[in-house]
Amino acid sequence: MSIQQLLDNRVELLEQEQRLYKSAVVQINLELKDMLSNNFSSKLIQNTGRDLAGEIVRNFWDTSDYNITVDQMAKRILEFTYEDEYDPLSEGTELQKKVYNYNDSQTSSTLKSIMNDLEESKVKLFNKENGRYSDIGLIQRGKQKYREGRHKDGSMQDDYVQTSETTKLNSRGEEVSQLHVEHTQALSTAYVYNRYLKDDAESRIREFYNSSDNFTMMFETANQSKGDVKVTIRDSDSGKLIDITHRATPEQMADAVSSRWETLQGESKQKLQNAGYLNEDGKVPKRVKTELVRNYRHSQNAESKEILKETNYFNVAKDAAQHTGNAINKIIAGQLIYYIVPAVIYELKGILANKKVNLKNALHKLEQAGGRIVRYVYSKLNTIYHNILNKGLKKFIKSFFDILINLVKATVQQMIKLVKNLVLSFIDAIKIIGSKHATPAQKADSVFQLMSLTVTSFVLEVLFGYIERQIAIPEFLLLPLQIISAVVCSNLVMLILEKMDLFNVRHGLLVANIQQVIQRENQLYMQSLQQVKTLRKNKSEQIIKIIEQEIEDTRLRLQNIDPHRDTVLNELEKINHLFKMDINFEEEWKIYLGVSY
Structure with a gap:
C-alpha cells in the first residue's frame, strides 16, 4: 500500500463525479428535447391510433356503459403504480373520450331497446x-x-x-x-x-x-x-x-x-x-x-x-330511468375493473419478476399484495361512488334525449342532438370546475376544450349527414367512416387548442415540467455522487489505516535494529514504496562507493 494509491483513489473519485455529471446533463437534454420538440404529426398519429382502437371496440362491442375504453384500460394497466397512477377518469383529462361517449351506435343495447319500445307503440x-x-x-x-x-x-x-x-x-x-x-x-x-x-x-x-x-x-x-x-x-x-x-x-x-x-x-x-x-x-x-x-x-x-x-315527459323519464337501471351493472363493473385489475396485474408483475421466489414466498407476497390492493381500493371508494352517480346521471340524460330524438324528425332532431350533447358537456364541465386538483386556468382551459369538442362533434355529424346525402356511401362503411372522421377531427382540434394555449396552461405546465426534470436529475446526481463519495471515502480511510500501520511497524523495527549486524534495506524499500520516492538504493550505494560507471 502507498500514498500514490490514496492519490489515485482521489483521482478516480473526480473522474466518477465527472461521468455522473455528464450523464445527468445528457438525461436532462434528452427529456427537455422531447418536451420542447412538440411533434404535431407524431402526436396526432399516436392519439388518433389510440382513440380509433377505443372507438372501434366501444361501437362494435357496445361497451359505452363501462365508461372506459380499451386503450385507456390497456395504458392504465401498463403504466399503473400506486404512487403515480395514470387516471383517464379524472377531471380535465382525455376530454375527447367523454365527448365520443355522448352518442352510441344504433346497434347499442339501449338504442335497440328504445326502438323496440317505439315500434311496439306505433299507431x-x-x-x-x-x-x-x-x-x-x-x-x-x-x-x-x-x-x-x-x-x-x-x-x-x-x-x-x-x-x-x-x-x-x-x-x-x-x-x-x-x-x-x-x-x-x-x-x-x-x-x-x-x-x-x-x-x-x-x-x-x-x-x-x-x-x-x-x-x-x-x-x-x-x-x-x-x-x-x-x-x-x-x-x-x-x-x-x-x-x-x-x-x-x-x-x-x-x-x-x-x-x-x-x-x-x-x-x-x-x-x-x-x-x-x-x-x-x-x-x-x-x-x-x-x-x-x-x-x-x-x-x-x-x-x-x-x-x-x-309528449308525456313523465313517461319518457320513466323509461329513461329503466334504461339507466339496466345499465347500472355495467357502470359498477366498469368502476371495479378500472380500479382493481391494474392493481392486481401490477402486484403479479412484481412477484413474477423475481425468478428465485419459491411457492411459500410467493404465497406470502400474494397475501401482502392483497392487503395493498384492498387498501388502495378502499381509498378510492369515495371516488368510485361519485363516479357511479355521475355516470348514472349521464346515462339517464342520454336515454331521455335518445327517446326524444327518435320521436322527432329533420332539423328539430338535429337540434335535440345538440342540446343533448351540450347538457352532457355541461355536467362534465361542472365536474371539472368542482375539481380540487386544478388551477383556475386549467379548469377554464379544460372547459373551453370540452365545449369546442362538443360543437365539433355536432358539426361533424351534420356535415357527415350532408356528405352521405350527396354520395351513395355503402351502409357497411357508414359507421367506420363516422368513427374515423370524428376521431381525426377531434384530435386535430385538441392539438390545435393545445398549440394555441389560450389560458397559458401549456406554458405553465412546460415550465413546471422542466423544473421537475432538472430537480429530479439533480437529486439523482447528488444521491449517486454521495454514494460514490462514501465508497471512496471508506476506501481512502482503509488505505490510510494500512499506511499508518506500515509506518508504525517500520518505526518499531528501525528502533530495534542493530546497525553493526542488521540491514535496513527492507525498511528503506518499504519507505521508498510507501511514499513513492523512486530511489534505487543499489545504484545509490554504488555511486557512494565510487564504483558506478
Whole structure:
C-alpha cells in the first residue's frame, strides 16, 4: 500500500463525479428535447391510433356503459403504480373520450331497446273504411281552408315550378283547378308512438296533418302519380325490405318522389314535362327537388314541434330511468375493473419478476399484495361512488334525449342532438370546475376544450349527414367512416387548442415540467455522487489505516535494529514504496562507493 494509491483513489473519485455529471446533463437534454420538440404529426398519429382502437371496440362491442375504453384500460394497466397512477377518469383529462361517449351506435343495447319500445307503440293516425279515410271530413275541411287562404292572400300558384293556377273542364263539363292541395307527408304513412303521448294527443296531431304546415299546391298529375310513395331499406340480418317512410329524412323522401316521377311513361310523363316537373331527359330538375326537400323539412319540423308539445315527459323519464337501471351493472363493473385489475396485474408483475421466489414466498407476497390492493381500493371508494352517480346521471340524460330524438324528425332532431350533447358537456364541465386538483386556468382551459369538442362533434355529424346525402356511401362503411372522421377531427382540434394555449396552461405546465426534470436529475446526481463519495471515502480511510500501520511497524523495527549486524534495506524499500520516492538504493550505494560507471 502507498500514498500514490490514496492519490489515485482521489483521482478516480473526480473522474466518477465527472461521468455522473455528464450523464445527468445528457438525461436532462434528452427529456427537455422531447418536451420542447412538440411533434404535431407524431402526436396526432399516436392519439388518433389510440382513440380509433377505443372507438372501434366501444361501437362494435357496445361497451359505452363501462365508461372506459380499451386503450385507456390497456395504458392504465401498463403504466399503473400506486404512487403515480395514470387516471383517464379524472377531471380535465382525455376530454375527447367523454365527448365520443355522448352518442352510441344504433346497434347499442339501449338504442335497440328504445326502438323496440317505439315500434311496439306505433299507431297509424289515419285509417280507411271502404276505401275512404274515416277522417274524410277533417281532411276536406283542411284542404278547403288552405285553398281559400291561398286565394285570399294572392299566392295561388304551383309551389314546385312557380306557375300560376290553370283550370280545365272535368268529365261533367265543370271548370276545375289543375292545382291540387297536396299532403306533403302522406296520410297513409302518418304514425305516432302513443307510449309517449298525452291523452287525446292523436286528434291534435291529425289536425296538424291537415293544416297549412303539411299542405302545398302541386300540379294534379304530379300529385296523382306521387301517390303514397314509400322509402325502404334492406335489413342487414334478414335481407327483407323495411318501410321507414314514417321516419325517413327529407332528402330520402325527395329522392323517392323523384324516382317515382322519373319512371313514368306516356301521357303522364309528357304532362309532367310540360308542367316543368321533368326536363327533356325525363329527370326531375334540381329546383323542383330542392323545393321537395324544403317542403318535407318544413312539414317534418312542424310535426316535430307538435309532437314535443304533446309528449308525456313523465313517461319518457320513466323509461329513461329503466334504461339507466339496466345499465347500472355495467357502470359498477366498469368502476371495479378500472380500479382493481391494474392493481392486481401490477402486484403479479412484481412477484413474477423475481425468478428465485419459491411457492411459500410467493404465497406470502400474494397475501401482502392483497392487503395493498384492498387498501388502495378502499381509498378510492369515495371516488368510485361519485363516479357511479355521475355516470348514472349521464346515462339517464342520454336515454331521455335518445327517446326524444327518435320521436322527432329533420332539423328539430338535429337540434335535440345538440342540446343533448351540450347538457352532457355541461355536467362534465361542472365536474371539472368542482375539481380540487386544478388551477383556475386549467379548469377554464379544460372547459373551453370540452365545449369546442362538443360543437365539433355536432358539426361533424351534420356535415357527415350532408356528405352521405350527396354520395351513395355503402351502409357497411357508414359507421367506420363516422368513427374515423370524428376521431381525426377531434384530435386535430385538441392539438390545435393545445398549440394555441389560450389560458397559458401549456406554458405553465412546460415550465413546471422542466423544473421537475432538472430537480429530479439533480437529486439523482447528488444521491449517486454521495454514494460514490462514501465508497471512496471508506476506501481512502482503509488505505490510510494500512499506511499508518506500515509506518508504525517500520518505526518499531528501525528502533530495534542493530546497525553493526542488521540491514535496513527492507525498511528503506518499504519507505521508498510507501511514499513513492523512486530511489534505487543499489545504484545509490554504488555511486557512494565510487564504483558506478
